[in-house]
Amino acid sequence: MVSRRVLLLVGVLALVFASPSVAQTTTGSIVGKVTDSQGLAVPGATVTLSGPNLQGTRTATTNNLGAYLFRDLPPGPDYKVTTSKQGLAPASQDAIRVSLGQEFTVNLAMSPAGVTETLTVTATPLVDVTQTSIGVNITSTQFESLPTTRNFQQLTTLAAGVTLEMSDHDSRFRQSPSVGASSAPENNYIIDGLSSTDPRYGTSGANLTMNFVQEVLVMTGGYQAEYGRSTGGVFNVITKSGGNQFRGDLFTYFRGKGFTPSGVERRRNKELVTFADQRGESDLGFSLGGPIVRDKVWFFGAIDPQWSTNYVGGQVEGGVAIQTPIDRQFDTTSKVYAGKVTWTLSPAQTLAVTMFGDPTTQNGWLTGPNADPAAALREQRTGSNNFNIKYNNVFSSNWLMEASFGRYSQGVQLEAATPEGRAVPSQYDQTIGGFIHGGFQRVQDDAASRNAFFVKMTNLVGDHDLRYGVDSEMNDYRAKLSETWFNFFGPAFSRAAYIQERQYGVNGEGTTNNAALFIQDNWRVSAKLRLNLGLRWEHQRLNSAQQVAIAGEADAEACTSLGECRKVDGITLQGGFAPRLGLAYDPMGNGRAKIYGFWGRFYEAVPLNINIRAINGETYIIPQHVSDNGLTPENWYNQNGSPLAINGPWEVRRTSNLVLVTPLDENLKTQFQDEFIIGAEMQLKGVWRGGVRYVHRKLERIIEDIGTFIDPADPQALTGYVIGNPGEGFFGGPFEKPSRTYKAVEFTLQRSLRNNWQLFSSLVIAKAEGNHEGLYMSGYDQLDPNINALYDIPSFIVNGTGKMRADKPFQFKMHGAYTFDMGLTLSEGLIISSGIPVSAFGPEIVNGYGDGTIFMLPRGSEGRTDTFWTFDFHADYRLPFMKGSNKRLSVVLDAFNLFNRHGILEVDQDYVYEGMDNILDWEADSNLDASGNPKYNPNIPGSTFYKTPSLFQLPRTFQLGLKLTF
Numbered sequence: 001m002v003s004r005r006v007l008l009l010v011g012v013l014a015l016v017f018a019s020p021s022v023a024q025t026t027t028g029s030i031v032g033k034v035t036d037s038q039g040l041a042v043p044g045a046t047v048t049l050s051g052p053n054l055q056g057t058r059t060a061t062t063n064n065l066g067a068y069l070f071r072d073l074p075p076g077p078d079y080k081v082t083t084s085k086q087g088l089a090p091a092s093q094d095a096i097r098v099s100l101g102q103e104f105t106v107n108l109a110m111s112p113a114g115v116t117e118t119l120t121v122t123a124t125p126l127v128d129v130t131q132t133s134i135g136v137n138i139t140s141t142q143f144e145s146l147p148t149t150r151n152f153q154q155l156t157t158l159a160a161g162v163t164l165e166m167s168d169h170d171s172r173f174r175q176s177p178s179v180g181a182s183s184a185p186e187n188n189y190i191i192d193g194l195s196s197t198d199p200r201y202g203t204s205g206a207n208l209t210m211n212f213v214q215e216v217l218v219m220t221g222g223y224q225a226e227y228g229r230s231t232g233g234v235f236n237v238i239t240k241s242g243g244n245q246f247r248g249d250l251f252t253y254f255r256g257k258g259f260t261p262s263g264v265e266r267r268r269n270k271e272l273v274t275f276a277d278q279r280g281e282s283d284l285g286f287s288l289g290g291p292i293v294r295d296k297v298w299f300f301g302a303i304d305p306q307w308s309t310n311y312v313g314g315q316v317e318g319g320v321a322i323q324t325p326i327d328r329q330f331d332t333t334s335k336v337y338a339g340k341v342t343w344t345l346s347p348a349q350t351l352a353v354t355m356f357g358d359p360t361t362q363n364g365w366l367t368g369p370n371a372d373p374a375a376a377l378r379e380q381r382t383g384s385n386n387f388n389i390k391y392n393n394v395f396s397s398n399w400l401m402e403a404s405f406g407r408y409s410q411g412v413q414l415e416a417a418t419p420e421g422r423a424v425p426s427q428y429d430q431t432i433g434g435f436i437h438g439g440f441q442r443v444q445d446d447a448a449s450r451n452a453f454f455v456k457m458t459n460l461v462g463d464h465d466l467r468y469g470v471d472s473e474m475n476d477y478r479a480k481l482s483e484t485w486f487n488f489f490g491p492a493f494s495r496a497a498y499i500q501e502r503q504y505g506v507n508g509e510g511t512t513n514n515a516a517l518f519i520q521d522n523w524r525v526s527a528k529l530r531l532n533l534g535l536r537w538e539h540q541r542l543n544s545a546q547q548v549a550i551a552g553e554a555d556a557e558a559c560t561s562l563g564e565c566r567k568v569d570g571i572t573l574q575g576g577f578a579p580r581l582g583l584a585y586d587p588m589g590n591g592r593a594k595i596y597g598f599w600g601r602f603y604e605a606v607p608l609n610i611n612i613r614a615i616n617g618e619t620y621i622i623p624q625h626v627s628d629n630g631l632t633p634e635n636w637y638n639q640n641g642s643p644l645a646i647n648g649p650w651e652v653r654r655t656s657n658l659v660l661v662t663p664l665d666e667n668l669k670t671q672f673q674d675e676f677i678i679g680a681e682m683q684l685k686g687v688w689r690g691g692v693r694y695v696h697r698k699l700e701r702i703i704e705d706i707g708t709f710i711d712p713a714d715p716q717a718l719t720g721y722v723i724g725n726p727g728e729g730f731f732g733g734p735f736e737k738p739s740r741t742y743k744a745v746e747f748t749l750q751r752s753l754r755n756n757w758q759l760f761s762s763l764v765i766a767k768a769e770g771n772h773e774g775l776y777m778s779g780y781d782q783l784d785p786n787i788n789a790l791y792d793i794p795s796f797i798v799n800g801t802g803k804m805r806a807d808k809p810f811q812f813k814m815h816g817a818y819t820f821d822m823g824l825t826l827s828e829g830l831i832i833s834s835g836i837p838v839s840a841f842g843p844e845i846v847n848g849y850g851d852g853t854i855f856m857l858p859r860g861s862e863g864r865t866d867t868f869w870t871f872d873f874h875a876d877y878r879l880p881f882m883k884g885s886n887k888r889l890s891v892v893l894d895a896f897n898l899f900n901r902h903g904i905l906e907v908d909q910d911y912v913y914e915g916m917d918n919i920l921d922w923e924a925d926s927n928l929d930a931s932g933n934p935k936y937n938p939n940i941p942g943s944t945f946y947k948t949p950s951l952f953q954l955p956r957t958f959q960l961g962l963k964l965t966f
Contacts, residue, residue, distance in 0.1 A: 025217075025226070025402075026193050026238050026352075026390065027072045029103040030096065031130075034066045034083050037111050041066030042085060045110070051079035051098070052243055055344040056295045060397060071400055071458065072350070072392050074241060074342075075100045075215045077141070083108050095124060099137045100217040100238060102128045105591030126689045126752060127681050129591050130522060130530050132582035132598040134677060134693060134746075135159050135219040135233070136760070140240070141753060143210055145817040147829045147872035147894050149959070150210045150253065151175055152237055157831075158815055159218040160746040160762035161695070162233065166776075168905055168951060172783060173776075176203040179220050179233035180697055180766070181742035181806035182673075183774030185607065185785055186232035192239055192340070192354040194388040194406040195229070199448040199475045199512075202607040202775055202785055204235075205410060206384045207358045209304045211251060211285055212338040214240045221695060222598040222677050225518040225534030225580050226456060226467060229605035231673040231699070231774075239338050239354065242298030246290035253892070253961040254282045257311055264902070264955040266313055270913075270945050272433030274369055275313030276955050282307055285336075298342045306334040315369045317432060326373055330364025334383070348394040354406075359383035363417060371436035372639070375426050377417040378440060384410035398460040402469075405453045414444040426485040427637040430850070431915035437637035442483035448608065450475050465522040473514040477608035479616075480507045486643050488636045489914045492845070493653060493923065495626040497636065499643055500848055506618040509545040510611020514538070520580070528589050532582035538603045540670060543570035544616035549663040551722065553730040560722055561710045565663045573670040575701075578603055593682035604671040606703065607775070607785040614705060614723060614787050617661035622848040625650040656718055656847050662705060662787075665724040665731050671703045671786070679746075687754040692747050699740035701725055702772055706732065707792040716932040718792065718847040726791050735791060740770035742806060757818040768806035771797070771859065778805060779841055779852040779909065793844055795854050795933040803837035803860025810834055823878030828871060835865030835904075838947065840911035845923060846932040851913045856936040862947070866904050870953065873898045892961035897953060906951035911942040 030049065034042045047068045049058040053076030060068045062083075073079070075098050082092040088110040096106060104125035136159040143155045153175040156162050161180050166173040176184040185202030188195060198205035217236040219227070227234050257280040266276035285304030292299055312328035314321060338356040345351055359381075365371075366378040388406030395401065416422045416439055424439035456469035482505040492498035520534040542548065547567045551559035559565035580600040587593055612618070627650050637643050644650050679693025705721040724730075727737025744766035751759040775785035782788050790796055811834065817827030837860030844853045873895040882889050912922050912934055918941060921927070922934040929935045 025101045025236065028075050028098040028100055029073060030070045030079070030081065030098060030106055031103055032068055032081070032106040032108060034062050034068065034091075034108050034110060036088065037109065042088065042110055045083050045085040045088075048082045048084075049073075049079060051076060053098075053241065054079070055298065055342065055350070056347065069397070069460070072394065072402070073098045075238060081106050081108065083110060085110065087113050089113055097124055097139075100215045101219070101236060102137065103130050104128060107591070124752070125591055126683045126687075127592055127594060129584055129586040129594040131222075131224070132532055132584055132596045132677065133219050133222040133224065134679070134695070135217065135221075136750075138216045138218065140210070140214055142758060143213070143216070145758070145819070145825050145874070145876065146815050146827050147874035147896065148210060149896070151207050152210055152213050152216050153177060153204055153207075153235070155210070155216065156218045156235055158760045158813070159220055160748055160764050160813070161220050161744060161766070162218060163811075165905070166778075168954075169778060170781060170783075173203065175207060177233070177235075178806070180695070180744065181740055181768040181770075181804055182232035182697075183776040185775040185783065186230060186604065188227070188230035188234045188605070189237075190234065191237045191356060191386070192388050193390050193404050193454070194354075194386060194408060195450065195452060195473065196384070196386065196408055197229075197605075198410070199408075199450050199608050200446070200477055201609055201783055202605070205408065206356065206386060207334075207336060208237065208239070208338060208356060209285060209302075209336050211249060211287060211304065212239050212302045212356075214238045221675055221697070222582065222600070224532060224582070225520045225536040225578070226469065226471070228471065228516055228518070228536050228538055228578065228603065229514065231602050231604050231671070239340055239356065240287070240289060240300050240302075241340055241342050242289035242291060242300045244291050244294050246288065247966065248286070248288035249963055249965045251285045251961065251963040252283060253959055255957065255959045256280055257309070259959070260957040261955050263314070266952055266954070268908070268948065268950050269433030270908070271317055272370055272435070273316040275315070277313045278311040279957075280309045280311070296344055299340070301339045302337065304336040306332075306336060308332045312365050312369045322370065328365045328369050328376070330362055330366050332360060332362045334358055334360040350392045352390045353387070354390070355387045357383065357385040359385065367436065370433060372438065374416070374418055374420040374424060374439040375436040376440075377421055379415055379417045381411065381413045384408060400458040402456045403454065407449065407451050409447070409449040411448070412444060412446040414442060416440040416442075424639065424641060427643050428485065428487045429633050429637070430487050431490045432633050435633075438639060441485070442481065444481040446477070446479045446481070448475070448477045463524040465524070466519070467522070468519040469517075471516040471518065475512045475514065475608055476509070477511075477612055478509045479612045481505065487850070488631070488643070490631070492914065492919060493626055494920065495628060497627045497629055497631040497647070499625045499636070499650070501623045501625060501644070502848075503621040504619065506612055506616070508612055508616030510608045510616050511543045512606060512608055512611060513541045514605055528586045530584040532580070532584065534580035536578040536580065538576040538578060538670065540573045540576070540606060541570050542573070542606065542611055542615060544611050546616050546661060548615050549661050550666040551663045552666040556730065559663050560708045560720060563660070565661075571664055571666075571668065573606070573668055575669040575672075576603060577601075578672070593680070595680045596678070598675070598677040600675050602673050602675065604703075606671070609784055610723070610786045613784065614662035614721070615664070620656075620658040622656040622658075624653045624655070624848065626653045627651065654714070654717065654846075658718070658720065660720050662721045662723055665722065665729055667729055668703065668723065669701060669725050669728065672701055673697055673699045687752045689750045689752070690748065692745070695742070695744045695746060697742040699738065699770065699772060701728065702738045703786040704738075704791045705787040706735065716846050721787075721792065723787070736797060738770070738772040738790075739801060740772045740774070740804065741768070743767045756820070757816065759814070759816040761814040762812070764808070764811045766806060766808050766811070768804040769802065770804055771800040773804060779839065780849075781852070789849060789853060793847065793849065793853070793931055793933070795844060795929055795931045798929070799855035799858045802839075802858045805836050807837055807860065808834040817874070823880065825874075825876040827874040830869070830871050832867065832869040835867055836906070837864055838862040838907060839909050840936070840942075840946070841909050842912040842922075842934050843914045844933050845914065851910055854933055856911050856934075865907055868903055868905065870901060871898050872896050886966065888965040890963045890965070892963060894959040894961075895956065896959075897956045900956035901953055902955070903953045904949045904951070905953060907947045908943070908945045908950045911946050913943055916943050
């Protein structure tokens with residue numbers, strides 16, 4: 001539970017602010033100055049704002065300096081600003097776009113009375129000269145004209161430094177981008193003001209079809225104090241709203257199995273070759289928005305049922321195709337939906353209610369192709385259902401309020417699809433790349449939720465734009481999972497055969513209550529200079545159904561050796577002040593350029609996986625069975641039960657018995673990262689915008705579990721863990737402090753859509769070094785935020801510092817689109833990037849961690865993979881027979897990897913692996929480190945597969961679409 005002091009403080013603030021609520025900005029702003037023909041300020045002028053996304057009109061009166069301000073504006077195009085005053089001719093500017101989270105300057109000049117109204121034709125502002133945040137805004141018009149797989153996460157890669165390359169490495173990150181050197185689970189995803197980040201793992205927790213989306217704001221750094229819970233990026237999405245006219249679309253997209261060629265190599269795991277999947281998919285979506293009451297109540301509703309079949313790629317082992325008695329495929333059905341009602345309660349008050357979700361079912365061959373049918377056939381149900389209520393009130397021209405309340409909920413259920421699968425454990429043959437025999441005895445039933453409220457007040461006091469408020473979340477995760485499986489490694493430990501048994505189970509509940517207070521002062525020091533001074537205080541309190549076990553210096557031995565730990569009703573992480581300091585200077589004073597700098601601190605929001613696996617506790621028993629009977633890949637497994645029931649007798653060499661609740665350091669502190677940015681940005685010739693910036697990010701503190709070794713009879717045996725801050729405190733102090741440093745120079749050049757074409761381009765030169773990848777370990781493929789394996793075994797730290805995956809001498813992106821007068825739009829997406837650094841991994845053999853855990857040589861020191869590039873293509877043709885009407889029927893074609901490049905994305909980095917022919921040489925006593933694991937020896941041959949290709953680009957594939965807009 002949250003402490004009484006925090007609850008009292010949050011409650012008082014909520015009462016003062018008048019209403020509870022969730023999340024972050026869903027609007028934009030327009031500011032400006034009105035002058036006369038001599039350039040002097042015009043006070044007391046009436047400024048009127050109108051636009052198709054605005055219910056009614058807004059008015060403001062210029063102050064003594066001639067300045068005006070419109071806040072809380074729905075993002076969208078075609079806004080118009082008009083000013084009038086007795087004795088002067090009206091002036092106006094139209095074709096203004098309001099962008100999500102941005103504040104643009106629109107200055108107007110009025111002529112003497114009697115002169116015709118002045119229509120200002122200066123370029124629409126593109127540079128927000130008031131902020132220091134970096135990233136990109138992507139509108140619905142822009143992403144509908146670019147090649148995309150139609151999920152909003154795909155187009156976040158238009159921003160410099162954002163990639164989806166981890167989706168190739170691990171399918172769990174298919175919709176979770178990486179920002180800079182931060183791992184994919186370190187972002188915050190916000191949809192219509194509600195955080196849709198997966199509470200369990202920190203990945204993207206909800207999908208939306210791009211047809212439902214109005215705009216996406218990608219913030220990769222420099223964001224202000226109202227944003228938090230991220231050491232990566234913030235992806236802020238708003239869905240479409242209705243209007244005074246009924247508008248909608250009917251669409252269908254199709255991808256046939258034959259649109260992707262068969263027999264294209266995708267992965268290699270030693271002797272096992274896996275071909276790329278083929279995919280057949282279709283959908284039939286519909287959206288409609290319009291007025292319930294004109295200028296008063298609008299609605300928007302959309303649904304997009306999606307059906308797909310994945311034809312799992314075939315496999316070849318040692319040149320021989322692996323055959324199965326049934327087709328390897330699985331079916332997916334998703335029901336993606338969104339809805340919104342917007343109600344102007346009064347000229348000063350707006351209420352918006354939003355719902356969205358993506359419930360999904362999958363059935364069939366839900367693993368790689370290297371498996372027996374009973375092990376591969378599974379059923380899975382996933383997805384989320386969410387709602388958010390947002391209230392805005394403009395009390396006066398100097399006092400505004402935003403408030404919201406929402407709930408995010410998701411679930412995961414997984415089990416074998418057949419009785420045979422449920423009856424027999426999975427049996428992995430690690431000598432041939434992990435082929436799965438037997439069945440699948442996992443039973444999983446997880447549910448996670450988030451209740452969130454958010455209140456922000458804005459006061460304009462002289463030259464100070466003050467924003468302050470409360471941002472609170474109550475996260476819950478219930479997990480129930482059990483499974484037994486086996487790994488076969490061939491000869492090991494001077495014995496003829498080695499089988500590792502794994503028994504895992506967890507059943508419990510974890511909660512984390514996050515509360516934050518923030519204040520931001522955007523101070524107009526002068527007409528050209530802004531100071532953005534912010535402070536955010538983050539509070540995180542972790543708990544579980546089993547309470548929380550803690551320990552300190554006084555009872556460390558009793559807790560870690562005897563299990564006599566103190567139990568408390570939750571633990572509050574220490575250290576939560578996050579200052580944000582920014583400076584923005586407009587050198588020309590016209591709102592078209594800025595020089596800016598930023599320094600800030602960002603805290604991680606700890607995902608609830610740690611509450612379940614560590615705080616609540618789990619059972620993880622790993623016996624190591626050895627035998628003198630020589631076994632082969634053909635005879636070691638048992639299709640009817642346990643492999644230990646045959647080929648005996650077996651002897652238990654060692655058992656890692658981790659039936660435990662993991663204690664936490666009583667002085668545990670929050671994980672955080674510091675960031676420094678300096679840059680310049682300028683609007684060039686109306687529709688062009690260019691920028692350059694230097695970005696420096698440094699991970700200063702982490703939370704991780706640390707292995708304990710307290711068995712005097714077996715000092716190398718892992719007996720448990722304690723969660724601390726490596727490099728700090730009593731438990732973490734003996735270890736080297738973790739490191740992750742990202743340094744990058746980013747160049748950007750963009751052209752807004754005008755005269756039929758647009759462009760997004762960037763060049764990033766980045767250097768990333770350290771030993772801590774973040775909340776995911778790529779070598780070990782481990783997604784266990786804050787309890788990854790890095791500090792479990794001393795061997796893992798040796799040679800662990802060096803070049804990281806984000807270390808790239810260059811990464812160039814260019815996305816452009818052109819629309820011909822005949823109604824044809826053509827666009828492209830080009831990405832060219834340096835390859836990733838290569839390491840030399842070895843296995844942990846004492847406690848069962850296995851391959852990909854130990855750095856035999858310094859991280860990233862063994863070269864780099866080949867330069868990567870891909871080229872995507874998009875064509876959209878508006879059929880001519882509907883021209884001249886408000887209807888549009890378009891045929892759409894997308895081609896991904898148009899030139900069918902079969903580039904190498906990754907290489908095999910196992911210099912030594914369990915199951916290799918000469919593993920006994922590496923396991924000789926004379927070649928083991930102090931923890932009993934192999935160390936580098938130039939006199940022993942490494943794996944013959946080392947540095948051979950292990951992952952290739954997906955082959956070319958096409959997508960067809962038909963869209964009716966009305």
